[in-house]
Amino acid sequence: MLTILFDGIAYGMLLFVLACGLAVTLGLMNFINLAHGSFAMAGGYVTVVLVNRLGVPFLLSLPIAFLASAGIGFIFERTLYVHVYRKSHLDQVLFTIGLVFMSVAAVDYVMGSGQVFVQVPSAWQGKFDAFGVGIGRYRLLIIVICGLLTVALQFILAYTRFGSRLRAAVDDGRVARGLGINVNWIFALTFAFGSGLAGLGGALGAEILGLDPSFPLKFMIYFLIVVTVGGTSSITGPFLASLLLGIGDVAGKYYVPTLGSFVIYTIMIVVLVWRPQGLFSRATSR
Amino acid sequence: MTPPPIAVRTATEWLSARARWHPLEIVFWFAAFAAIYLFPARHLILTEIAWLGLFALSLDLILGYAGIISLGHAAFFGFGAYTAALLAKHEIIEEPVLALLISGCAAMALGFVTSFLVLRGSDLTRLMVTLGVALVLRELANRYGWLTGGADGLQGVSIKPVLGVFRFDMFGHTGYTYSLTVLFILFLVARRLVNSPFGLSLLSVKSNPLRSSAIGISVDARLVAIYTVAAGYAGIAGALLAQTTAFASLEVFSFDRSADLLLVLIIGGAGYLYGGLIGAIIFKFMQDYLSALTPQYWPFWIGLALVVIVLVGRDRITSWTTPIRLMAARLNWRALARRSAERL
Known part of the structure; x- marks a missing residue:
C-alpha cells in the first residue's frame, strides 16, 4: 500500500518535471505545444547514447x-x-503535431524503433526496506532530484528578478513590455528552460517510463492532463495535479488493471467539463 | 395573401444565390462518377479517397463551419466502423445500406451525448476533451476483446451484397460505386445544410459567439446540432471503411487518424465543402507515392507538410482555390443583381 503510494509519488514527480515546461508555455504564451514530449525524448536519447x-x-x-x-x-x-x-490555436496544433510526427520518424530512423534502456549504475538499483515499506533506490533518487528541482523552481519564480519579470509577462505581456522588460527574450529563455527540464525528465524517466520513438505521442496526453487539470496560472497547480495523476495511475494499474488508462481519461474529461480552467487555477485566469 | 417584406425576400434570394450550383461543381462530380468507367484499375485507392473525403467533410462541418477544433474525430469514425463490422459479423443486419444508416445513427447518438462536453471551455479544453473521448473509446474497444477482437481486430466479417444485388469484389469496383454514391448523397445533404439559414448562423457562431447570442442565435443548440450531424457523417465514413474492407481494428480510433484528418482538411482548405474532398484526393495520392518510397518513415513527410503549411500560412496554401471561388461568387452575384433589377 505505502509502496504504491511511494511509486506513485515518484511517478508524479517525474511527470511534473516533464510537464512543467509545458505549463509555463501554455500559461505564459497561451501557446498549445503538443511537441513538448519530443524535447523530453531528445533528453532521454542523449542520456542513452552518453551512458x-x-x-x-x-x-x-x-x-x-x-x-x-x-x-x-x-x-x-x-x-x-x-x-x-x-x-x-488551430495553426499551433497543426504545427506542433507536425513536429511530433517528424521527431518520431527521425528518431526511428536514427536510433531504431525498439525500446531502449539506460544502464543505471548498480548502486542505484534494487530496493531497501524502511519501516516495512519497500523503497526502490532509483525511485528515491528521482524523488530527491525532482523535489529539489521543484523547490528551486518555486524559488526562482517567487524570489528572483527573472521570476518577477516572468510573472509580469504572464499577467500582462503588453504592460511588461512597456516597462522595458524584454518579453521575447524571457519567452525564449523560459522555453529553453522548460525544454531542458523536459529533457532531464526524459533522461530520468527512461528507466521507468520506457523510451522508444513513440514516446512523445504516448505521453502527450499525460502532459496535457497535468497542465489542463492543474491549471496554468501557478506552478503548484500542475505539481498537485501530477502527484494526483502519478498516484492515481500507479494505484489504478495495481488495483484495477483490467480498466487500464480508462479511469485516468474519464477523470480528465469529468474534471475538464466540471472546471474548464483546471482544478487549482485562479478564477481570473485566461 | 400579402407578399413577404422586402428584407425577407432579399435574404431568401441571397441564400438561394449562394446555394446555386456552379459549373465547376458539376464537372467535379461528373469526373468522380466517370472514374467508375475510366479507371477501373484504381478503384481500391479511389474507394479510400471516397470515405476519407466523407470523413474530412464531416470534420469540415465542425471545424470550418462551427470553429470547433477536434483532435478526436476518429472516435465517431471508429464507432461507426465497429458498429458496421459487428452488425455484419453477427448477421444482425445483413443489408449494407441499412447497416450503414444504423452505424451512422449510432455515431450520431454518441456525437449528441459527447457534444455537451465540447460546449464549455477554451480551444485547449475542447482539444483535450475530444482527444480524451477517442482515447476512452479505444481503451474500451481494447478491453472488451470478446466483442471487438481486441488488438487483433475484428476478423471474419463478411459483407453481403449491396441491396441484395451488387456483390463486393476484391478489385473494389462495387466498393467505389457504393462509396461514391453514399458520399454524393451525403454531400448534397451537407450542401443544403450549410447554405440554409442554419448554416449561416453557424458561421456567425464561429466568428463571434457572444454577438451571435446577442442577435438571438442559441449558440449551444447550434453547436450540439452540427456536432451531432458531423459525428453521424464520420460514423458513416467509418462504416464505409469497415464494409469495403470487411475489417475493423483498434487503429480506427488512433490519434494518428485524427491528426491525418486535420492535414487532409488543411490541404484542401477548411470552410467550404470541397476542401475535404480535394484534400483527400491529394493526401491519398501523396501517401500512395511516398509510402511506396519509405513505408516506415511516412509520418515524417506528414509532419513536414503540416509544419510547412503552418509556416507558409494556411491562407496562402489554399489560395490556389481562391480564383475559382471568386469566380463562382462573381457569377452568382451577377445573376442575383440581374434578377433584383428585373424585379424592381
Whole structure:
C-alpha cells in the first residue's frame, strides 16, 4: 500500500518535471505545444547514447541531457516557434503535431524503433526496506532530484528578478513590455528552460517510463492532463495535479488493471467539463 | 395573401444565390462518377479517397463551419466502423445500406451525448476533451476483446451484397460505386445544410459567439446540432471503411487518424465543402507515392507538410482555390443583381 503510494509519488514527480515546461508555455504564451514530449525524448536519447555507448557516468549525463534539450528548445524557439505564437490555436496544433510526427520518424530512423534502456549504475538499483515499506533506490533518487528541482523552481519564480519579470509577462505581456522588460527574450529563455527540464525528465524517466520513438505521442496526453487539470496560472497547480495523476495511475494499474488508462481519461474529461480552467487555477485566469 | 417584406425576400434570394450550383461543381462530380468507367484499375485507392473525403467533410462541418477544433474525430469514425463490422459479423443486419444508416445513427447518438462536453471551455479544453473521448473509446474497444477482437481486430466479417444485388469484389469496383454514391448523397445533404439559414448562423457562431447570442442565435443548440450531424457523417465514413474492407481494428480510433484528418482538411482548405474532398484526393495520392518510397518513415513527410503549411500560412496554401471561388461568387452575384433589377 505505502509502496504504491511511494511509486506513485515518484511517478508524479517525474511527470511534473516533464510537464512543467509545458505549463509555463501554455500559461505564459497561451501557446498549445503538443511537441513538448519530443524535447523530453531528445533528453532521454542523449542520456542513452552518453551512458550506454560512451560510458559517461549516469549522474553526469543528466545535466548534459538538460543542456542538450534546452539548446534544441532554444534553437527551435528562435527559428520556428517564434513565427507561430501569434497564429490561431488551430495553426499551433497543426504545427506542433507536425513536429511530433517528424521527431518520431527521425528518431526511428536514427536510433531504431525498439525500446531502449539506460544502464543505471548498480548502486542505484534494487530496493531497501524502511519501516516495512519497500523503497526502490532509483525511485528515491528521482524523488530527491525532482523535489529539489521543484523547490528551486518555486524559488526562482517567487524570489528572483527573472521570476518577477516572468510573472509580469504572464499577467500582462503588453504592460511588461512597456516597462522595458524584454518579453521575447524571457519567452525564449523560459522555453529553453522548460525544454531542458523536459529533457532531464526524459533522461530520468527512461528507466521507468520506457523510451522508444513513440514516446512523445504516448505521453502527450499525460502532459496535457497535468497542465489542463492543474491549471496554468501557478506552478503548484500542475505539481498537485501530477502527484494526483502519478498516484492515481500507479494505484489504478495495481488495483484495477483490467480498466487500464480508462479511469485516468474519464477523470480528465469529468474534471475538464466540471472546471474548464483546471482544478487549482485562479478564477481570473485566461 | 400579402407578399413577404422586402428584407425577407432579399435574404431568401441571397441564400438561394449562394446555394446555386456552379459549373465547376458539376464537372467535379461528373469526373468522380466517370472514374467508375475510366479507371477501373484504381478503384481500391479511389474507394479510400471516397470515405476519407466523407470523413474530412464531416470534420469540415465542425471545424470550418462551427470553429470547433477536434483532435478526436476518429472516435465517431471508429464507432461507426465497429458498429458496421459487428452488425455484419453477427448477421444482425445483413443489408449494407441499412447497416450503414444504423452505424451512422449510432455515431450520431454518441456525437449528441459527447457534444455537451465540447460546449464549455477554451480551444485547449475542447482539444483535450475530444482527444480524451477517442482515447476512452479505444481503451474500451481494447478491453472488451470478446466483442471487438481486441488488438487483433475484428476478423471474419463478411459483407453481403449491396441491396441484395451488387456483390463486393476484391478489385473494389462495387466498393467505389457504393462509396461514391453514399458520399454524393451525403454531400448534397451537407450542401443544403450549410447554405440554409442554419448554416449561416453557424458561421456567425464561429466568428463571434457572444454577438451571435446577442442577435438571438442559441449558440449551444447550434453547436450540439452540427456536432451531432458531423459525428453521424464520420460514423458513416467509418462504416464505409469497415464494409469495403470487411475489417475493423483498434487503429480506427488512433490519434494518428485524427491528426491525418486535420492535414487532409488543411490541404484542401477548411470552410467550404470541397476542401475535404480535394484534400483527400491529394493526401491519398501523396501517401500512395511516398509510402511506396519509405513505408516506415511516412509520418515524417506528414509532419513536414503540416509544419510547412503552418509556416507558409494556411491562407496562402489554399489560395490556389481562391480564383475559382471568386469566380463562382462573381457569377452568382451577377445573376442575383440581374434578377433584383428585373424585379424592381
